[in-house]
Amino acid sequence: MEFKLKIWRQKNASAKGKFEDYTLKDVSPEMSFLQMLDYLNQQIIESDGEPVHFEHDCREGICGSCGLYINGRPHGPLTHTTTCELHMREFKDNTTIVIEPWRSKAFPVIKDLVVDRSAFEKVIRAGGFVNANTGSTQDANNIPINKKISDRAFDAAVCIGCGACVAACKNSSAMLFVSAKVSQFAMLPQGKVEAKERVENMVTKMDEVGFGFCSNTYACEYDCPKGISVEFIAKMNREFFSSKVCKSKK
Amino acid sequence: MSKKGFSLTSISHKYIMAAAGAFLMLFLVSHLATNLLLLAGDGGAQFDKAVEFLLTNPAIKIMEYVLFAGFIIHIIIGVVIQLHNSSSRPVGYKVALKSEASAFSRFMIHSGIIIFIFLLIHLYHFFFVKLGFFPLYAGAETGHDFYPMVAYTFKNPVYSIIYILSFIFLGFHLKHAFQSAFQSFGLNHDKYTPAIKVVGTIYAVLIAVGFSIIPLYFLFLYN
Numbered sequence: 001m002e003f004k005l006k007i008w009r010q011k012n013a014s015a016k017g018k019f020e021d022y023t024l025k026d027v028s029p030e031m032s033f034l035q036m037l038d039y040l041n042q043q044i045i046e047s048d049g050e051p052v053h054f055e056h057d058c059r060e061g062i063c064g065s066c067g068l069y070i071n072g073r074p075h076g077p078l079t080h081t082t083t084c085e086l087h088m089r090e091f092k093d094n095t096t097i098v099i100e101p102w103r104s105k106a107f108p109v110i111k112d113l114v115v116d117r118s119a120f121e122k123v124i125r126a127g128g129f130v131n132a133n134t135g136s137t138q139d140a141n142n143i144p145i146n147k148k149i150s151d152r153a154f155d156a157a158v159c160i161g162c163g164a165c166v167a168a169c170k171n172s173s174a175m176l177f178v179s180a181k182v183s184q185f186a187m188l189p190q191g192k193v194e195a196k197e198r199v200e201n202m203v204t205k206m207d208e209v210g211f212g213f214c215s216n217t218y219a220c221e222y223d224c225p226k227g228i229s230v231e232f233i234a235k236m237n238r239e240f241f242s243s244k245v246c247k248s249k250k
Numbered sequence: 251m252s253k254k255g256f257s258l259t260s261i262s263h264k265y266i267m268a269a270a271g272a273f274l275m276l277f278l279v280s281h282l283a284t285n286l287l288l289l290a291g292d293g294g295a296q297f298d299k300a301v302e303f304l305l306t307n308p309a310i311k312i313m314e315y316v317l318f319a320g321f322i323i324h325i326i327i328g329v330v331i332q333l334h335n336s337s338s339r340p341v342g343y344k345v346a347l348k349s350e351a352s353a354f355s356r357f358m359i360h361s362g363i364i365i366f367i368f369l370l371i372h373l374y375h376f377f378f379v380k381l382g383f384f385p386l387y388a389g390a391e392t393g394h395d396f397y398p399m400v401a402y403t404f405k406n407p408v409y410s411i412i413y414i415l416s417f418i419f420l421g422f423h424l425k426h427a428f429q430s431a432f433q434s435f436g437l438n439h440d441k442y443t444p445a446i447k448v449v450g451t452i453y454a455v456l457i458a459v460g461f462s463i464i465p466l467y468f469l470f471l472y473n
Binding site for chain 1: 258259260261262263264265318331334335337338340341343344345346347348349350351352355356358401426428429433434435436437438439440442
């Protein structure tokens with residue numbers, strides 16, 4: 001296969017970036033998208049050029065590091081698929097592929113296709129954890145949890161924090177990410193203890209770090225590689241409302 | 251964003267927007283019910299009775315202020331959200347988002363602006379004229395004489411077309427707004443949300459069609 005690539009190149013965070021064109025021949029349809037970029041970089045390095053910088057780690061759709069905006073969609077054309085799990089056979093031969101970094105005020109570009117996603121870390125540090133000491137692993141039957149509820153909590157917990165929801169949202173809102181984190185804890189007994197403080201602190205931090213406001217377009221759900229539902233955003237809205245209305249002043 | 255105060259977080263904006271919107275959606279139903287009396291074919295007798303009731307009932311007087319507040323809040327919060335969101339992606343994409351998000355949801359501010367412009371025209375006709383801010387329309391004998399004013403205004407095809415187009419855009423606005431309000435209130439449920447979306451679409455179509463048949467009646471059937 002042969003592709004024309006249009007890739008965003010930016011030397012550093014303060015530099016003015018631009019698109020550069022590359023032609024890549026002999027691409028195997030079995031290559032993953034990141035392998036294709038590795039292949040490109042090999043050729044760039046061999047001709048003493050600066051390779052294209054992009055993030056990756058596990059390359060099996062778990063870590064959330066890879067995240068490229070490919071031909072107008074976060075993580076490319078396949079639904080429920082991360083960039084690393086995308087293969088070149090999904091693209092038509094002899095076409096142009098435009099590769100851009102996530103675009104959001106809260107995710108500034110560091111270099112080329114790498115963006116700073118520490119805004120997500122700040123939101124997590126504001127409450128995305130359980131403070132209570134839950135001790136060592138207990139017998140599974142000590143804390144009875146309805147199977148449906150545990151499955152639902154898991155549906156939220158599969159969020160890999162890649163940021164595709166922000167990239168896909170016309171408002172660069174992070175509500176799908178934050179709602180997944182809020183919900184996974186709010187549904188389980190260990191997390192319920194601090195549910196009210198958690199939702200308030202995480203939402204406040206989400207606003208502080210510069211994400212946009214959600215306007216219910218649901219683009220995030222469509223482009224989430226893990227298929228996280230906007231039902232969790234509704235759940236976060238409920239959690240937030242009940243925390244504001246019901247929480248004691250003391 | 252402050253850590254204190256209900257009205258300042260992103261979710262609070264959602265709740266206020268949805269609450270004001272839901273109130274306006276209820277208002278549209280009562281407004282349409284009143285307006286449909288124009289089609290009774292009785293020279294406006296029933297319509298005049300309804301107008302008389304609305305103008306003299308003290309509860310309605312109070313609701314007029316609440317309604318005004320509902321519009322102002324909905325518009326101001328909508329503009330605030332839009333301004334905030336337009337600054338949240340300073341560098342845009344080269345290839346526009348190919349999202350499955352519906353056009354109705356993506357263009358709420360645009361349909362909203364069109365409805366706002368229509369609202370100003372509407373207020374000019376029925377409120378500012380009544381208050382004596384502007385001269386009476388030819389054909390209307392007094393500021394309270396709404397039926398002749400309606401008949402006269404809708405006989406003008408330009409105004410009727412503007413009116414119908416505005417309600418088509420309102421339909422687009424409502425198509426997203428109805429289910430969006432439920433979502434903002436946290437009312438999303440796998441059992442009920444599909445039904446809410448269907449009801450929302452029916453509601454949007456009924457409002458758009460319901461209001462649009464009135465100018466068509468005056469344009470083509472009324473003499």
